[in-house]
Amino acid sequence: MTGRKVLTGFEITADSHTLAAYRARGGYEALARALETMQPEDVTQEIVDSGIQGRGGAAFPAGRKWQGIDPHDGQPHYLIANADEGEPGTFKDRWVLEHDPHALLESMLLGSYALGVRHAFVYIRGEYDRPWRRLDAAVEEAYAEGLFGENILGSGFSCDLFVFRGAGAYVCGEASSLLGSIEGTRAWPRNRPPRMTVRGLYQAPTVVNNVETIASVAWIIRNGAQAFREIGTEKSPGTRLISISGHIRYPGVYEVELGYSWTKFLHEDCGGLLCNKALKAVIPGGISSQVLTGMDAKVLTPGEVEGMTLDHEVLRAAGSSLGSGGMIVIAAGTCMVRLLQIMLRFYRHESCGQCTPCREGTGWMHRIIDRIVAGDGRPEDIGTLYHIARFNDGTTICGLGDAAGYAAIAMLDNFRDEFDHYIEHGHSKFGGNLECQ
Amino acid sequence: MPVIFINGEAVDTGEHRTVLQAALANGFYVPHFCWHPELSVVGNCRVCLVEQEGRGVNIACNMPVVDGMRIETDSETVRAQRKAMLQFILLNHPVDCGICDKAGECALQDYHYAYNGEPALSREPKQKGTKFYPLSSRILLDNERCILCSRCVRFTREVSKSNVLGIEYRGDSALVRPAEDRTLDDDPYSDNVIDICPVGALLSRSFLHQARVWYLEPTPSVCPRCARGCNVQLWHRKPEWRLKGLDPAQNTRILRVTPLENPRVNGPWICNRGRDLGEVLERPRAEQALQKGAGVTMMEAIEATRALMAESTRSIALVSSWASNEELRAFRNALGDNFTSFVKPDRLPEEGEVVEDELLIRADKNPNTRGAQALFGSDPPEIPEDADLILVWGEGVDFGRLPRGAKTVFLGSWLLPEVGHADVFIPLSIQTERRGHYTNFEGVVSAFESCQPRPEGVIDAETLFPLLAAPGAWGRG
Ligand SMILES: Cc1cc2nc3c(=O)[nH]c(=O)nc-3n(C[C@H](O)[C@H](O)[C@H](O)COP(=O)(O)O)c2cc1C
Ligand code: SF4
Ligand code: SF4
Numbered sequence A: 001m002t003g004r005k006v007l008t009g010f011e012i013t014a015d016s017h018t019l020a021a022y023r024a025r026g027g028y029e030a031l032a033r034a035l036e037t038m039q040p041e042d043v044t045q046e047i048v049d050s051g052i053q054g055r056g057g058a059a060f061p062a063g064r065k066w067q068g069i070d071p072h073d074g075q076p077h078y079l080i081a082n083a084d085e086g087e088p089g090t091f092k093d094r095w096v097l098e099h100d101p102h103a104l105l106e107s108m109l110l111g112s113y114a115l116g117v118r119h120a121f122v123y124i125r126g127e128y129d130r131p132w133r134r135l136d137a138a139v140e141e142a143y144a145e146g147l148f149g150e151n152i153l154g155s156g157f158s159c160d161l162f163v164f165r166g167a168g169a170y171v172c173g174e175a176s177s178l179l180g181s182i183e184g185t186r187a188w189p190r191n192r193p194p195r196m197t198v199r200g201l202y203q204a205p206t207v208v209n210n211v212e213t214i215a216s217v218a219w220i221i222r223n224g225a226q227a228f229r230e231i232g233t234e235k236s237p238g239t240r241l242i243s244i245s246g247h248i249r250y251p252g253v254y255e256v257e258l259g260y261s262w263t264k265f266l267h268e269d270c271g272g273l274l275c276n277k278a279l280k281a282v283i284p285g286g287i288s289s290q291v292l293t294g295m296d297a298k299v300l301t302p303g304e305v306e307g308m309t310l311d312h313e314v315l316r317a318a319g320s321s322l323g324s325g326g327m328i329v330i331a332a333g334t335c336m337v338r339l340l341q342i343m344l345r346f347y348r349h350e351s352c353g354q355c356t357p358c359r360e361g362t363g364w365m366h367r368i369i370d371r372i373v374a375g376d377g378r379p380e381d382i383g384t385l386y387h388i389a390r391f392n393d394g395t396t397i398c399g400l401g402d403a404a405g406y407a408a409i410a411m412l413d414n415f416r417d418e419f420d421h422y423i424e425h426g427h428s429k430f431g432g433n434l435e436c437q
Numbered sequence B: 001m002p003v004i005f006i007n008g009e010a011v012d013t014g015e016h017r018t019v020l021q022a023a024l025a026n027g028f029y030v031p032h033f034c035w036h037p038e039l040s041v042v043g044n045c046r047v048c049l050v051e052q053e054g055r056g057v058n059i060a061c062n063m064p065v066v067d068g069m070r071i072e073t074d075s076e077t078v079r080a081q082r083k084a085m086l087q088f089i090l091l092n093h094p095v096d097c098g099i100c101d102k103a104g105e106c107a108l109q110d111y112h113y114a115y116n117g118e119p120a121l122s123r124e125p126k127q128k129g130t131k132f133y134p135l136s137s138r139i140l141l142d143n144e145r146c147i148l149c150s151r152c153v154r155f156t157r158e159v160s161k162s163n164v165l166g167i168e169y170r171g172d173s174a175l176v177r178p179a180e181d182r183t184l185d186d187d188p189y190s191d192n193v194i195d196i197c198p199v200g201a202l203l204s205r206s207f208l209h210q211a212r213v214w215y216l217e218p219t220p221s222v223c224p225r226c227a228r229g230c231n232v233q234l235w236h237r238k239p240e241w242r243l244k245g246l247d248p249a250q251n252t253r254i255l256r257v258t259p260l261e262n263p264r265v266n267g268p269w270i271c272n273r274g275r276d277l278g279e280v281l282e283r284p285r286a287e288q289a290l291q292k293g294a295g296v297t298m299m300e301a302i303e304a305t306r307a308l309m310a311e312s313t314r315s316i317a318l319v320s321s322w323a324s325n326e327e328l329r330a331f332r333n334a335l336g337d338n339f340t341s342f343v344k345p346d347r348l349p350e351e352g353e354v355v356e357d358e359l360l361i362r363a364d365k366n367p368n369t370r371g372a373q374a375l376f377g378s379d380p381p382e383i384p385e386d387a388d389l390i391l392v393w394g395e396g397v398d399f400g401r402l403p404r405g406a407k408t409v410f411l412g413s414w415l416l417p418e419v420g421h422a423d424v425f426i427p428l429s430i431q432t433e434r435r436g437h438y439t440n441f442e443g444v445v446s447a448f449e450s451c452q453p454r455p456e457g458v459i460d461a462e463t464l465f466p467l468l469a470a471p472g473a474w475g476r477g
């Protein structure tokens, strides 16, 4: 068991995702109570007090984001649930969409009430078919029972929900780019300032939150911020959905209480590594979070990953993050040069091409690593890769360019000898292995 | 007004809302590719880096001015980052300046010399792209040279509103392309994208490989093709670069027309008709005075005209709306009492031409209707049946519809059929052969300068009119 549950504390059956089942577990009670007894500000305050941090990647405090909007300023506002889930290794929002779509919908209603939102959106990854069908069916159920539309539950509060399906670009998960996708323009990330809570969708103040972040709101309002704070650690309250994949025996989605032991998680809950290999490295939260080393550690002491707990501070201190919750387990014997090649190919392919350092830098790094893998590496390539990767940090419009740089730097820092070996000998130290054999 | 400190100097930012604007307006140059004063801010080229005390390096074009902020435009960090940024911009750039029309006025060249100057760091092969992609019958696109600043895209969205251009694909495969089923031919302002492209990615077909720009110089002028009177620059060879071996006409030919920024008239834009001034100005010229179709000397033609005027009891003048204010004044001063004068349009909208729109193009296809009407009234031409002398100044009059018995004097510049039909024809100079002013439809007066020699046998209207009115023939009343 991975600690206490916020999102997954019910048994999955053939119809546990339906409105009736959700109601039977107390669903939509928080909404009814909030509409009756709470002011919009009270709902926001509750989220602030809960201390919940964004679950989409940057771990920005959700309450603080919500406070950026004044629900009474007379403007239209928008709330968008980011269900684009494009970060490689990440498939945890999918769990919410498939198994508990009403938790998301109730939370969207609470959020819309708190932020003075008349029209709310769910932006869902185009490749997600079953999640989309489940969500769509849930929206219909909710409309049929008057949970969306005009004058919800007789409270005078009205809210409509639109489910918007993306067309398959990673960058559309970046919050400002997502706005363009909904508006029908090219989905290019936008410069800040202005912040999206000042000028977002259709130029109106907008909050974009990750599905998991929003889906936790109903629980928080139902049980109170205090109850939420009691779960997890002091600085990282609550739980995280972690989708684990790679060289691990039981891949899947786990809800992990923050502060949970990483060793227990890997070796007990997830059944240990495939082929009984030692742990070489973990990418803790999607490939945009920095790789951490396992037993072959260079930067951390041997086995340090196993000694760590899963929470935001500990990972930050280790130079990485829980990111998007997409954990990728890498067993001993894996070629990190090939792995970086695959990661850089991804960034190059997904760079929107708007800003110079990312458009050119991701392609440049990819071409260099391609050449190294082809056996034509040169000693100075490492320096050039560092130069490009470091330059991308902070000079780009959105986080994609930064992330490509972070990914490369962490791989080079931690597995430098493999890169040197590949360049010197023209072939991989580990036979180019990506599979666990 | 917020005061900020740029390189230690206090700067009153006035109306300017971003650090880039405030810096440029106060003489601190900050390089920029994607930012353009008339377009929205996209901040994608990332070259306009400046350092804000306590905040590090960021782009100036999207940095709001905040009272008291301290900005360095040329600190060591800025210099290093800018240099690196140029390496990135040049990563896939072909640097084929030797065959690039933009060379000499290319921001990328200039910035490279000013801020980078070092050989490429990259050893990788460059990304190949389409060269000479036809965007329209007027414009070619070189995707290898394009730095994806999106100025051209924003121009068609925000200024000309044709929405023709967009960017396809992602990352370093991204390409500027016209929207499906569209070409830039649909945009009457398309050629402005050639000017605002910071590099040589957008090429004018008519100017393609015609000249290196450093051999050329611009003469300020005014487009005569509609009542907006857009200020333009006429580019021709510099006098010191005239080639003896070249046909003299080539040495003074107008090789391209670009806008001359004037916020009161046209801003930084002109329409494509303005670029195609040659269509009007370079028509075959009439350079020979005629009497009933037979060649005469200029003096004979003037004498003949004076004789016709002396005989006439009812003289009508149809005044040119292509004439300069100076010429119009000369006519009124010299001959105003001899003629009942009406202003006529020299040119009317042509088949297929945009008649009028909300940006620049005006339905009146003449540059100085307002200037002419200020002197001769705005009544439409009305020619009485008993008129016995009709002076037609400029084109646009159908001689067949003039009263039968009237004698005709035609003052014109081009070889039109009317030249032979008139009783007297006197060839006049054209706009590029003299200086003058036009008054546009809003009353703004703009000057044009001369840049071509007047052909022999041709006279300036300003010189002609006093001769027609010379004392001794008739008093000036
Ligand atoms: C390239 C890129 C892709 C992203 N993709 C996603 C995504 O698929 N899902 C998501 O929730 N956030 C994604 N984000 C993060 C969002 O920009 C945004 O920060 C997040 O949705 C905010 O939600 P949160 O505060 O609840 O975490 C992405 C960011 C970047 C830079
Ligand atoms: S960092 Fe990359 S993905 Fe983000 S805006 Fe720039 S080019 Fe696009
Ligand atoms: S665009 Fe500029 S740098 Fe590029 S080839 Fe042309 S002149 Fe040279």
Ligand code: SF4
Pocket (backbone or CB within 6 Å): B145, B146, B147, B148, B149, B150, B151, B152, B153, B176, B196, B197, B198, B199, B201, B202
């Ligand atoms: S063609 Fe020129 S103006 Fe258009 S995006 Fe490319 S560089 Fe910019």
Ligand code: FES
Pocket (backbone or CB within 6 Å): B031, B032, B033, B034, B035, B042, B043, B044, B045, B046, B047, B048, B059, B060, B061, B062
């Ligand atoms: S001019 Fe500022 S980013 Fe291009």
